[in-house]
Structure formats: C-alpha cells, structure tokens
Amino acid sequence: MSSHHRNRRTSPPRGRFISIIKWFFITIFVCSAAAAGLAGTAFFYFSKDLPSVSALKAYRPPAISTVYAEDGTIVAEFFRERRIVISLSDMPDHLIEAFLAAEDSRFFQHRGIDPQGILRAFIKNIQASNIVQGGSTITQQVAKSFFLTPERSYARKMREAILAYRIERYLEKEEILHLYLNQIFLGHGAYGVEAAAQNYFGVSARDLSLAQAAILAGLPQAPSRYSPFRHPERARERQLYVLSRMVSGGILSQEEAETAREEKLSIYPRQNLYIEMAPYYTEYVRQYVLQRYGEKTLYEEGLQIHTALNLSIQREAEKAILKGLADLDKRQGYRGPLSNVGVAGIEAAVASIGEDSGETPVKTNMITRAIVVHVDNQGQKTRVRFGKHTGEIPLSTMRWARRPNPEVAYYDIRIQRPGDALKVGDEILVRLVEKQENGIWDLRLEQIPKAQAALLCMEVGTGKVRAMMGGRDFRDSQFNRAIQSRRQAGSSFKPFIYAAALDKGYTPASIIVDNAFVFRDETRDFTWKPKNYQDTFYGPTMLREALNKSRNVITIKIMEDIGMDYTLGYVRKLGLTSPINRDLSIALGSSGHSLLELVNAYGVFANQGKLADPVFINRIEDRDGNLLENNRPFHEKVLSEETAFLMTSLLETAVSNGTGWRARTLSRKGWPVAAKTGSTNELQDAWFVGYTPQLITGVWVGFDDEASLGEGETGSRAAAPIWVDFMEAAHENLPPTSFPPAPPGIVTVKIDTETGLLPIAESKSSAFEFFQKGNEPVEFTPRSGQIEDEKDFFKQGL
Structure with missing residues (x-):
C-alpha cells in the first residue's frame, strides 16, 4: 500500500482530536459564560435590596444615657447596648493586634473576603474536631453587625460577602477597624472594647495590659462560652490561643507572650451603679425622662442627665434608715x-x-x-x-x-x-x-427588719432634692415610699392647721381650752369624741404650747373655728395635692400624703413663705452637648414672711420643749432646728419632718400592710432617731448658721404665759412672744377675782 493511502487513513484521528479540543474549549467557554451569568444573576439577586454602606461614614450607634450626681459622679446608666465609643488612636497597639491575630490576621491584605483564611480555618477546625477558628473577616463581621440578621444561611453569607466587598471599597482599613472594635458584642451587656474593659477589669481600654487585651480578643467567637466571669478556665484557654497567634504572626516574641501568660488578672463583675448608688433617686429620674422624652431617647441617644443628688449625704440617708429600722425591729423581739x-x-x-x-x-x-x-x-x-x-x-x-x-x-x-x-x-x-x-x-x-422607711432631704432656698430613700432595700422592693406612697400624715399635718389659724387672727399666745369635745354630724348620724394621745385634757392652753405638745383636741377646735373650706384652700396653697377628706379628722392628719408633699410644704416655712418646686434634675444635655432642659429654682410666694417666721418659731419650740425633743442634739451642736413629730391611730405610721436653715428632711416609718408599729412606737421613737442620725451627718461639713431674723412685720411683746395677755405684778410667769403687728395683746391679765366665766369655747381675746 502506498504511503499516500497510509496518510489518508491516519488523518481522521488527528482531525477528531482537533475537533475534540475545539469542542472542549467551546464547552469551557459556554460553562464559564453560564457560570458568569449565574454568578452575575446571583450577585444581582442577593445585592438588589442591600442597604447602602454610606451610612457607616456617620457612625452614631446607640449610646448610653448617663446620670450624674451634682459632683459629677456617675450614679446610673440607661441603655439597651452598653457601648462607649473611643477612637482607634486611643486604643493601645497590642489591643488592636490581639484582635487582628485572633479574628483576621490578613486583614490588611484582603479586600473584604479572604479565601486563604477560609481554607486555613477549615483545616484547623477539621484537625481540632471543633470550631476553633472562624472564616469570616473583620469586614464581614462589620457587615453582619450593621446590616444583617444573625441567621445562619447561605443567602445571608452571600449578602455578607457582597457588603464586605462594598465596605472595603468605601472605607479605609482603619475606619473599618474603628467600627468593628466599637460595635462588637463582648458579653455581659458590653458592646465594644471600652465597655468590655470596664466590665471585666474596671479600667479604660486605653490602660489594658497585653494579658487583658488577649482575654477580650478571645471573646468575639462566643462571648458567653468564654466569659471570664462564668468560665474563667475557658477564657484562659482563649487567652493563650490569642497570644500564640500573636507569636506565630511575628507580633510578639516568645518572652513577651510568656510574661503576659504569667500575669495574674483580677476579674470582678462590674458594679451595678443603678442598684448600688442611689436606686430610688435614679429610678425616679428614669421614669421622668422616659415619660418626657420617650424610650428611644432614653436608651439610645446618650443623654447626659445632671441631678441635684448629693452622693455623700445619700449614703448617710441609707445608713440612717438601716440603723433605725434595725433598732425598731430589735425592739419588737426575735422572730x-x-x-x-x-x-x-x-x-x-x-x-x-x-x-x-x-x-x-x-x-x-x-x-x-x-x-x-x-x-x-x-x-x-x-x-x-x-x-x-x-x-x-x-x-x-x-x-x-x-x-x-x-x-x-x-x-x-x-x-x-x-x-x-x-x-x-x-x-x-x-x-x-x-x-x-x-x-x-x-x-x-x-434579722432582716420587716418595717419600711422613707427619707427625703431638700435644700432650703433652692428646692433641690439632695437625698431620697424610698424603702429599706431597692432589691427587695422598687416601690418608692417617699413619692408613690400616700399614708396618713398624723400629727405632722398639724402645723398647716396652725399656720392657717395664724393668718385667721390667732397668735402664738391665743388661749384655747383643752377639754372634752363631742362632734355630731347630723347628716351622717355620726358622733366623734376626739381625745389626746394619753387620754388627758389640759384645760386652757396657749397655742404655742398646744402645738409643741401636739394636742389633738385643741387642733380640732381651731380647725372648726377657722372653717373647713378656708383650711382646705390654705393647705392647697402649701403644695399638698393629694385628696383630702372633708371632715374634722383631717386636723389630725387622717388623709394620705406623700413624704415629698409634706417636706415641700414644710419648706414654705423654711423658705420665708415661698413654695419651691422640687428639683431632682439640674439639667439634661444630648450626646452632642445641646441643652435640652435646665431647671432653675422656682419659687411662688404663698405665705407672708411674718406667718412663715412665726411657724418656724413655733416648730423650734416643738423641738426645745415638745415632742421633737430628740432633735435637740442637733441644736446643741449649733444648728437651730424646727420640726414636728407625727403619729397616727394604732401607731401605723410614724413621721418626723423638720428643717435647719440649710436642709429640710422628712422621715416616715411603717409597715406596707399598715400593721401597728408596736407599743410606744410614735414618731418621736420610731422616726426621729433616723432623722437625727441623718441630719447630724448631713450637716457635718456645713457651717452653723441661724434662721432668718424676724421680718419688719413682727414685734416682740412680754406676756403672761397663763393668759396670753400683758403681765401684771401678780403674774406667776412671763415670757417674750412674737406677734404680727396689730395682733399683739393690748389688755393686761385680770387680777384674781376679775376673771369672768369663760364664754368663748375656743379662746379668749378674739
């Protein structure tokens, strides 16, 4: 066979090979085109509804609203995510390097997605038979944190990858790191490295050691699993892993890592400021801000709330409450x-x-x-x-x-x-x-006391509330008995009746007969026989003596004389807003009032007749320092200076010679005191409300179920010791001063203390008394045999 024929027989296989090669490349091209088309379709499908990453430039995450005492001490924080944003330049290099080593060692080499890192993590996890490394880059974690849900799905991973690529094109690497280190959740309510540093170590992120930084860098993978609080051994394992990664990456020497491994760390749960500092006070502030500005503003907008709280005397209030209740409880015996x-x-x-x-x-x-x-x-x-x-x-x-x-x-x-x-x-x-x-x-x-107590202290002149305790322990009960509770005021209400009487023509020297008195209400077919605390009647009594000895019958007679409508209108002027019964029993404090109301009303006497709005918050600023609220002291003139002066004088006598005698210890130390006790029927409530030239304070003691406090537990015994202990401590750094001098409308006249009239040679005792001009006595005490039978049931001389 010729060579020609041999060549012709061998050419078809060669042609077929070329044809196969051609079709192979055509297939590759078609498949590639199809894959590209599918990829493009997938890219379009997964990216069509993705948010714009431009919002990351104006990073304003939810911020903590912070409550400050007046000296600038932080006393509470309100937030959904506890995050404190700090700049990358304020973070130590070893903190940033620790997070990079643990989470994304090729962060500065990749463009948002790191196939090499994914492969390495896959191999490490296979070798360890556990997930020890994650495949997501820091940029992907930023994309997930800001824009996506935490669901586990391929669709979410695709969207995450697309967003990561866009973020890398839009932001510098340092900007991405800043977002990541401030946004990431690190356990126990802490978001970002600054909040976590405070949580776990009680320091700023600026001051973290290498060993501490390695603990934090080990948390992002599973903050609860590696919590230093709950699982210290696991946290230690992650710390060692982070340090080893830093060594293998050439960031640390073996010696530096060893030093960090040996560092002994003190890890304590962060103090709950809201509970530990002044919980009743800050809870009242929280409720006010929530009602006025709304939930989102309170918990996300980083308000700066500056209060009138004096933290040092707030601590004294807590100590006095706890001691007073313990003493009361022990008087009741062992349960x-x-x-x-x-x-x-x-x-x-x-x-x-x-x-x-x-x-x-x-x-x-x-x-x-x-x-x-x-x-x-x-x-x-x-x-x-x-x-x-x-x-x-x-x-x-x-x-x-x-x-x-x-x-x-x-x-x-x-x-x-x-x-x-x-x-x-x-x-x-x-x-x-x-x-x-x-x-x-x-x-x-x-033993844990069963009784409760409340204390509220307000500054004279400004109305600033310096301390408040709403109960024995906020952990046990969040009910604020200083504000939310309405309890019978008892005898602490009597000064308001006496003030009303002074403006109706009575004087401190007016004589009222203390004797059996029967009140009949024909419309309700009701008969009432009021009596004094010890079932004794004292006969003709001067008004000053009646108040400082807290005579019930005299107070009721005075109120019946001046009239129900006049009395109710008068006490409303003093700031008492709670519902008040329309019967004579209100003279003995039968209506319920809050401690805040009573303290504020007593403040009218201390403030020379001016009613001050209580100030809990001095000012509120937003996160940018813009002023939202500025509460300056506000006063309204509701009484004359003369009446306020006379009431202070009467209440001083209630301390020096009456039921408020326990407060004399404060007077002996140089601070004049005006105060009044309060006790109710069956001794269900004990009160002590009083003031010095600087502070007004009220104390209430009682059981939440309104049970009796026990035999002898009056306002003088149960409440006054708490008041005295607190006020002595609160005044420790205050200079002693005097009450304001008598205003021009007050005159001093010497009187016969038995009749309230001008004394004569035969008068058994006399003393100087204060009167408003025009109300001073002008008649002399009748000589023996000249006094006619008493015709005036209530008083002589008017």
Missing part, C-alpha cells in the same frame, strides 16, 4: 431562725455558705448566714460556722432576742441565756464585727 437544719445537716449547710458557694467574700460589718453548732449557756455565748469561718455571739449583745409576747411589754422580757433564743442547727443571720487573733469572728445576731 426566730431562718430554718433549722438539724444536727445531721450541719456540715452540708455550712458548706453551702461562703466564698466557695459563690457568695461575697467575708468582710467586717457584712451580714451573712451562719449555722449554730454549739450553744454555751454557762459561758454565755453561741458558736456558729459559715463556710470556712467560725464565730461567736456573746449573750450580752443578744439580750434583745426575746420571744415576742403580746401580753407583756417588750421591756419586761429579756433572755437569760443563749439557749432561750437559739439551738444547735439553727440557720441564722449574723453581722461580722471583728476577727480575733485566734481566727474566731466576733459576731452579732441579726
């Missing part, structure tokens, strides 16, 4: 142990108490649970254990722990030995006094 675990349960119960069980480490003056392990009646002491500690309670400190007996007065019952109150296995409360040299704690038996 018994929390439980009895039995001898067999002692070890388990002891182990459940203390640091190992998650409770606060022991320290002086704290109250903790303890288990009675031995009652020594001969040695007159009780031994208890709590956690790893042992303590003893001397009998001499627990004499109060009587068993309440309704048939015997509390002062007649005293325990004679520890076993009268305690037995082995009792779970009790103790207060730590001092740790002895032998390691045994000196303890005191305690």
Whole structure:
C-alpha cells in the first residue's frame, strides 16, 4: 500500500482530536459564560435590596444615657447596648493586634473576603474536631453587625460577602477597624472594647495590659462560652490561643507572650451603679425622662442627665434608715431562725455558705448566714460556722432576742441565756464585727427588719432634692415610699392647721381650752369624741404650747373655728395635692400624703413663705452637648414672711420643749432646728419632718400592710432617731448658721404665759412672744377675782 493511502487513513484521528479540543474549549467557554451569568444573576439577586454602606461614614450607634450626681459622679446608666465609643488612636497597639491575630490576621491584605483564611480555618477546625477558628473577616463581621440578621444561611453569607466587598471599597482599613472594635458584642451587656474593659477589669481600654487585651480578643467567637466571669478556665484557654497567634504572626516574641501568660488578672463583675448608688433617686429620674422624652431617647441617644443628688449625704440617708429600722425591729423581739437544719445537716449547710458557694467574700460589718453548732449557756455565748469561718455571739449583745409576747411589754422580757433564743442547727443571720487573733469572728445576731422607711432631704432656698430613700432595700422592693406612697400624715399635718389659724387672727399666745369635745354630724348620724394621745385634757392652753405638745383636741377646735373650706384652700396653697377628706379628722392628719408633699410644704416655712418646686434634675444635655432642659429654682410666694417666721418659731419650740425633743442634739451642736413629730391611730405610721436653715428632711416609718408599729412606737421613737442620725451627718461639713431674723412685720411683746395677755405684778410667769403687728395683746391679765366665766369655747381675746 502506498504511503499516500497510509496518510489518508491516519488523518481522521488527528482531525477528531482537533475537533475534540475545539469542542472542549467551546464547552469551557459556554460553562464559564453560564457560570458568569449565574454568578452575575446571583450577585444581582442577593445585592438588589442591600442597604447602602454610606451610612457607616456617620457612625452614631446607640449610646448610653448617663446620670450624674451634682459632683459629677456617675450614679446610673440607661441603655439597651452598653457601648462607649473611643477612637482607634486611643486604643493601645497590642489591643488592636490581639484582635487582628485572633479574628483576621490578613486583614490588611484582603479586600473584604479572604479565601486563604477560609481554607486555613477549615483545616484547623477539621484537625481540632471543633470550631476553633472562624472564616469570616473583620469586614464581614462589620457587615453582619450593621446590616444583617444573625441567621445562619447561605443567602445571608452571600449578602455578607457582597457588603464586605462594598465596605472595603468605601472605607479605609482603619475606619473599618474603628467600627468593628466599637460595635462588637463582648458579653455581659458590653458592646465594644471600652465597655468590655470596664466590665471585666474596671479600667479604660486605653490602660489594658497585653494579658487583658488577649482575654477580650478571645471573646468575639462566643462571648458567653468564654466569659471570664462564668468560665474563667475557658477564657484562659482563649487567652493563650490569642497570644500564640500573636507569636506565630511575628507580633510578639516568645518572652513577651510568656510574661503576659504569667500575669495574674483580677476579674470582678462590674458594679451595678443603678442598684448600688442611689436606686430610688435614679429610678425616679428614669421614669421622668422616659415619660418626657420617650424610650428611644432614653436608651439610645446618650443623654447626659445632671441631678441635684448629693452622693455623700445619700449614703448617710441609707445608713440612717438601716440603723433605725434595725433598732425598731430589735425592739419588737426575735422572730426566730431562718430554718433549722438539724444536727445531721450541719456540715452540708455550712458548706453551702461562703466564698466557695459563690457568695461575697467575708468582710467586717457584712451580714451573712451562719449555722449554730454549739450553744454555751454557762459561758454565755453561741458558736456558729459559715463556710470556712467560725464565730461567736456573746449573750450580752443578744439580750434583745426575746420571744415576742403580746401580753407583756417588750421591756419586761429579756433572755437569760443563749439557749432561750437559739439551738444547735439553727440557720441564722449574723453581722461580722471583728476577727480575733485566734481566727474566731466576733459576731452579732441579726434579722432582716420587716418595717419600711422613707427619707427625703431638700435644700432650703433652692428646692433641690439632695437625698431620697424610698424603702429599706431597692432589691427587695422598687416601690418608692417617699413619692408613690400616700399614708396618713398624723400629727405632722398639724402645723398647716396652725399656720392657717395664724393668718385667721390667732397668735402664738391665743388661749384655747383643752377639754372634752363631742362632734355630731347630723347628716351622717355620726358622733366623734376626739381625745389626746394619753387620754388627758389640759384645760386652757396657749397655742404655742398646744402645738409643741401636739394636742389633738385643741387642733380640732381651731380647725372648726377657722372653717373647713378656708383650711382646705390654705393647705392647697402649701403644695399638698393629694385628696383630702372633708371632715374634722383631717386636723389630725387622717388623709394620705406623700413624704415629698409634706417636706415641700414644710419648706414654705423654711423658705420665708415661698413654695419651691422640687428639683431632682439640674439639667439634661444630648450626646452632642445641646441643652435640652435646665431647671432653675422656682419659687411662688404663698405665705407672708411674718406667718412663715412665726411657724418656724413655733416648730423650734416643738423641738426645745415638745415632742421633737430628740432633735435637740442637733441644736446643741449649733444648728437651730424646727420640726414636728407625727403619729397616727394604732401607731401605723410614724413621721418626723423638720428643717435647719440649710436642709429640710422628712422621715416616715411603717409597715406596707399598715400593721401597728408596736407599743410606744410614735414618731418621736420610731422616726426621729433616723432623722437625727441623718441630719447630724448631713450637716457635718456645713457651717452653723441661724434662721432668718424676724421680718419688719413682727414685734416682740412680754406676756403672761397663763393668759396670753400683758403681765401684771401678780403674774406667776412671763415670757417674750412674737406677734404680727396689730395682733399683739393690748389688755393686761385680770387680777384674781376679775376673771369672768369663760364664754368663748375656743379662746379668749378674739
């Protein structure tokens, strides 16, 4: 066969090969075109509704609204996301490098998506049989945080990748880092590195050490799983991982990493300012701002709320309340142990108490649970254990722990030995006094008081509320008894009746007969026989004496004389806005009022007749420093200076020679005091309201269920000690001063103290008294035998 024919037979295979090659490339082209078309379609589909990344240039995340005391101390924060934005330049380099090493080591090389990083993370996770690395870049995390939901789906990942690419084209790398480090959630309510640094270490991000920075950088993957609070060992593992990544990336030397590994870190939960500082005060502020500016503004717009709170005297208010209620509670006797675990349960119960069980480490003056392990009646002491500690309670400190007996007065019952109150296995409360040299704690038996109390302190002249306690413990009850509660005012209401009488023609020297008095209401077929506190009548009594001794019958007679309508109109002028009954019992404080109302009304006397608006907030600014609200003191003249002066004088006598005698200790230290006690029927409410030239303070004590406070627990006994303790501490740094001098309309006249008239030689006693000009007495006391039978039921001389 010729070569020609051989060549012709071999050409078809070659042609077929070229044809195959041609069709292969055509197929590749078609597939590529199809893939490109599909990719383009997918890109168009997933990107068509994506938001614009231009909003990232004007980064204004939700910001914390901060509440300040008047000295600038932060006392509360309100937020949905606790975030404090700081600039990248304020962050230490090792903090930024730690996050880059842990989350995106090729951040400055890629353009938003890092295939190499995704592959590396995939391999590492396969090797570890667990997810130890994430494939998302920092830019992708920014895209997800700002624009997308946290759902796990391929569609969301596609949208995330597209947004990341756009962000990289729109922002500089440093801008992306700034967004990421301020936006990222790092656990326990902290967003961004500044809030997290404060949360975990109590410092600014500016001051973080390398070891601390590595802890934070380990959190983004799973903040709850690696929480330093809840899972310190896991957090430690992540810290070591971050440090090793920094070494492998050439950021740290082995020696630097080792130093950071060995650093001992103190990690404590961040103090809850809202609860710890002045919770009743700041909760009142929160409710006001919420009502006026709305929820979004309060929790997202970073308001700067500057209050009138004086933090130092707020602390004194809390101390006085706790001490006063503890003293009251102990006067009622011991209610018994929390439980009895039995001898067999002692070890388990002891182990459940203390640091190992998650409770606060022991320290002086704290109250903790303890288990009675031995009652020594001969040695007159009780031994208890709590956690790893042992303590003893001397009998001499627990004499109060009587068993309440309704048939015997509390002062007649005293325990004679520890076993009268305690037995082995009792779970009790103790207060730590001092740790002895032998390691045994000196303890005191305690119990949680059942009664509640409220205190409100306002500055004279400005109306600024300097301190407020709405109850014993905000954790147990958020009900604010200083503002929300309406309790019978009792005798603390009487000064308003006397002020009304002074403006109706009465004087401090007016004589009113204190005798049996029957009031009949024909329309309601009701008969009332009012009586004084000790069921005694005192005959003719001068008005000054009637107020400082808190005479019930005289107060009722005065009010009936001046008239119901006049009285109600008068007390409304003083700022009392709560509903008031239309009967004579209101003279004894039968209507309910808030502590704020009473303090503000007493302030009219202290402010020389001017009613001041209470000021809780000085000013409010937005996050940019624009002033939203500026509350300057506002006063309205509602009484004459003369009447206000006379009332202050009368209330001073109530302290120096009346029911407010416990406040004399303040007077002896140089501060004049004007005050009045208040007690209600069945001793359900105890009040003490009074003022110095600088501060007006009111105290209320009672049970929420309106039970009786107990025998003898009047305003003088239950409320006044709290008032005195607080006011002494509040005035410690205030210079003593005097009440304003008598205004021009006041004259001083010497009178006969039995008749209220001008004295004569035969007068048994005389004293100088204040009068408004024109109301001073002009008649002399009649000589013996000249006094006619009393015709005026209420008073002589008018």
